[in-house]
Amino acid sequence: MDIKITVIDRSGKAHQIEAPTDMAMNLMEVCKAYELPVEGTCGGMAMCASCQCYVLSDHNLEEKSPDEEAMLSEAFHVKENSRLGCQIPMHKKLEGLKVELAPE
Amino acid sequence: MIKTDIIIIGAGPTGLFAVFEAGLLKLKCHLIDSLPKAGGQCAEIYPKKPIYDIPSRPEILAGDLVDQLMKQIQPFQPGFTLGETAQEIQKQEDGSFVVTTNKGTQHQAAVVAIAGGLGTFEPRKPDLANLAKWEDKGVDYIIREPEKYRDKKILIAGGGDSALDWTIVLAEVAQSVTLVHRRNEFRGALDSVEKVQALKDQNKIKLITPAQVSALEGEKYLTGVTISQEATSVTQPVDYFIPLFGLTPKLGPIAQWGLEIEKNAIKVDNSLDYQTNIPGIYAIGDVNTYPGKLKLILCGFHEATLMCQSAFKRIYPNKRNVLKYTTVSGISGFDGSRKEAQKSTIKTIE
Numbered sequence: 001m002d003i004k005i006t007v008i009d010r011s012g013k014a015h016q017i018e019a020p021t022d023m024a025m026n027l028m029e030v031c032k033a034y035e036l037p038v039e040g041t042c043g044g045m046a047m048c049a050s051c052q053c054y055v056l057s058d059h060n061l062e063e064k065s066p067d068e069e070a071m072l073s074e075a076f077h078v079k080e081n082s083r084l085g086c087q088i089p090m091h092k093k094l095e096g097l098k099v100e101l102a103p104e
Numbered sequence: 105m106i107k108t109d110i111i112i113i114g115a116g117p118t119g120l121f122a123v124f125e126a127g128l129l130k131l132k133c134h135l136i137d138s139l140p141k142a143g144g145q146c147a148e149i150y151p152k153k154p155i156y157d158i159p160s161r162p163e164i165l166a167g168d169l170v171d172q173l174m175k176q177i178q179p180f181q182p183g184f185t186l187g188e189t190a191q192e193i194q195k196q197e198d199g200s201f202v203v204t205t206n207k208g209t210q211h212q213a214a215v216v217a218i219a220g221g222l223g224t225f226e227p228r229k230p231d232l233a234n235l236a237k238w239e240d241k242g243v244d245y246i247i248r249e250p251e252k253y254r255d256k257k258i259l260i261a262g263g264g265d266s267a268l269d270w271t272i273v274l275a276e277v278a279q280s281v282t283l284v285h286r287r288n289e290f291r292g293a294l295d296s297v298e299k300v301q302a303l304k305d306q307n308k309i310k311l312i313t314p315a316q317v318s319a320l321e322g323e324k325y326l327t328g329v330t331i332s333q334e335a336t337s338v339t340q341p342v343d344y345f346i347p348l349f350g351l352t353p354k355l356g357p358i359a360q361w362g363l364e365i366e367k368n369a370i371k372v373d374n375s376l377d378y379q380t381n382i383p384g385i386y387a388i389g390d391v392n393t394y395p396g397k398l399k400l401i402l403c404g405f406h407e408a409t410l411m412c413q414s415a416f417k418r419i420y421p422n423k424r425n426v427l428k429y430t431t432v433s434g435i436s437g438f439d440g441s442r443k444e445a446q447k448s449t450i451k452t453i454e
Contacts, residue, residue, distance in 0.1 A: 041222060041353060042149055048352070070291035074263055074349050076231060 001092055007036055008056075008100040019090045027053070027099065028085035038101065044086035049075035051085035052102035059097050061088060077102050106183060108134040110415055111203050111213040113190045113358070116144020118389030118404030119219035120173040120182075125412040127180030128428065131419065132438065134183035134211055136190045136203065138224045138356075140248060143170035145221055148351065152293075159402060169401075179437025185209050187248065189224050191357045193385075201384060206357075215384055215415040218363075218370060219408070220391040222353035230261065230347050232320055242326025243345050247274075253344060255279045259329050261317050262348035263287060268296040270348065275308050282310040282340065284317055284331055320345065361385075369393035377414030378407045384418060386411045 002018040005027075009015060019030040028051035031038040039050035046067040052075055055061065061083065064072070068087045072078050082102065088094075110126050112119045115137035123133040139148055143166075151167030158164055164172075188205035193216065195201055203211045227245030229235060235243065247253075250273050258278045260267055263285040269292075271283045283300070290297050303309045312331055319330035321339070330339045355368055363380050364371040370387035372378045374394035378386050388411050389404035397403075416425060434444025 045150060045153065047149055048350070050352075066289070067291070070263065070287075070289065073285075073287045073289075076228070 003090065003092055003095040003097070005030070005094065005097040006099070007031060007034075007053075008098075009036060010101050010103060019094075021090045021092050021094075023090075025090050026086050027051070027088040027090065027097075030090060031085060031101075036101070038085060039104075040086060042086075046071045046084055046087055049084060050104070052077070052082055053085050053099040054079055054102060055081045055083055055097075055099050057096060057098040059094055061094075105202075106134055106185070106209070106211045108132045108183060108211065108213045109419060110134075110215045110217055110412075111136065111201065111211050112182075112217045112219055113137075113203070114144060114219035114221055114389070114391070115139075115142040115184065115186070116219060116221045116389065116404075117146055117169060117173055117401045118221075118408050119144070119217070120170070120177055121405050122217055122219060122388065122408035122412060123177040123180050123182040124173075125409045126415065127177065127438070128430070128435070129412055129416045129425070131412065131416060132182075133180070134185065134213070136185045136188060136205060136211065138187070138189040140187040140246075142174060142184065142186070143167070146170050148225060155401070157400065157402060179435055179439055179441045179443070181438045185211065189356060193361050195384075199384065214419045215386070217408075217411055217415070218358060218380075218385065218387040218391055219389045219404070220355075220358060220387075222355075222390060223358070223368075224354055224356035225351035226354050226356075227347075228349040228352050230317065230349060232317065235320065238320060238322060238326040238345070241324060242322060242343065243320070243347070245347060247346065250274060250277050253278045256343035257341060258282070258344050258346065259284060259317070259340065259342045260346045260348060261285065262350075263290045263292075264348065264350060265292040265296065266350075267348040268292040268300050270346065271309060272296065272299050272303065275303050280310065281308075282312060282342075284312045284315050286314055286316055288313045317345065317347070355391075358391075363387070366393050369397075376410075378411045379414065386415070 001021050005019050007015045017034050028040045041050045042048035068084050109131040110133045112135045115135040126133050146166035147170050154163050188207045190203050191206045192204045200214045201216050254277050257280050259282045261284045275281050304311045315331050315333040318332040321328040328339050329342050329345050370392050372387050372392045378388050380387050388407040390399045
């Protein structure tokens with residue numbers, strides 16, 4: 001089953017995309033699949049913060065893992081609503097998720 | 105001038121394996137890497153993480169993969185220029201290339217293979233006013249020689265393995281070491297965390313958490329660092345400020361070499377030999393792109409193998425050559441070593 005999510009890129013443009021929930025994909029991977037400007041340098045190990053985004057909708061996301069907490073504590077441009085895209089697995093409860101990509 | 109057959113830019117798994125395949129064809133290689141050690145991302149970003157898709161290795165740690173590759177290529181004695189970035193390339197009249205690093209080291213070869221992965225790893229710099237003013241004048245992002253810091257006052261910022269490891273090393277050498285981190289928790293090997301805890305308990309280092317460096321000061325050289333902790337700020341005299349916030353890859357100077365670039369990667373001819381738009385320059389591994397490209401170590405190995413066959417034809421256009429199997433031909437190292445399959449014993453049974 002696919003969900004609809006919105007990703008605002010670094011130029012402020014909103015992209016509405018359909019993300020599969022049955023392919024074990026996370027938000028970073030979905031962005032890459034749609035060729036949005038997300039590097040995902042470390043491949044999804046919560047070790048680079050190149051997929052940092054700000055969560056704009058009020059979805060109840062899973063708690064941050066200690067790895068994600070640690071990375072965000074060292075990353076730049078971090079806000080209250082910062083998350084690493086690679087640590088957000090696609091799930092049907094994320095229907096309507098809205099995020100903005102953090103500066104590089 | 106360092107002369108070789110193939111200059112390999114990038115000493116990650118793909119670049120290292122290229123040395124082996126070149127060696128089988130009796131071609132010598134020299135590797136250039138901006139990091140001070142071989143292994144690329146595997147060694148720098150995730151040495152302790154497992155990889156599960158290396159054929160015949162159900163599970164191998166990235167760091168072990170690098171160690172094994174180094175062992176595998178040892179007979180072919182590659183040269184290394186480490187801690188230097190390949191900056192410029194110049195084509196010579198005889199068709200060969202000269203690659204010059206940012207430190208001026210020159211290398212010459214008929215073939216250049218770019219195995220640069222995601223690019224050059226550059227330090228992530230904290231957002232501090234006038235930071236650049238003190239770079240190399242008290243602000244260092246990479247520690248190359250601990251002796252430089254002997255009897256100096258050091259302030260390290262960061263919460264990962266390198267911040268912890270260098271705190272431990274410099275505590276022995278420096279006059280004083282202060283470690284500043286935004287949180288109370290550190291992400292590093294348990295052993296390192298415990299060592300830093302012990303150093304703090306013995307008052308051998310000063311630990312300030314949760315805190316951040318908020319300003320730098322000094323005329324020509326850095327003399328002081330302001331540390332902010334909630335509502336308070338203190339300025340502390342230092343000789344060196346070492347922010348260790350990890351490294352981020354940039355394609356770097358290679359992007360200016362006239363190579364066809366698409367989405368931060370170098371376009372190559374994948375129907376043939378992974379050559380770029382400049383004959384004699386190849387791109388292999390994560391740094392290249394072609395229809396259907398997959399950024400996998402195992403694909404890099406394959407690309408390196410085909411590249412070497414093509415490089416051989418370029419270097420020896422008139423020499424006949426045929427693919428040989430290591431099981432049949434064995435391995436003759438440039439160091440005189442020889443590995444080969446045991447001869448079968450033929451004996452009559454009466």
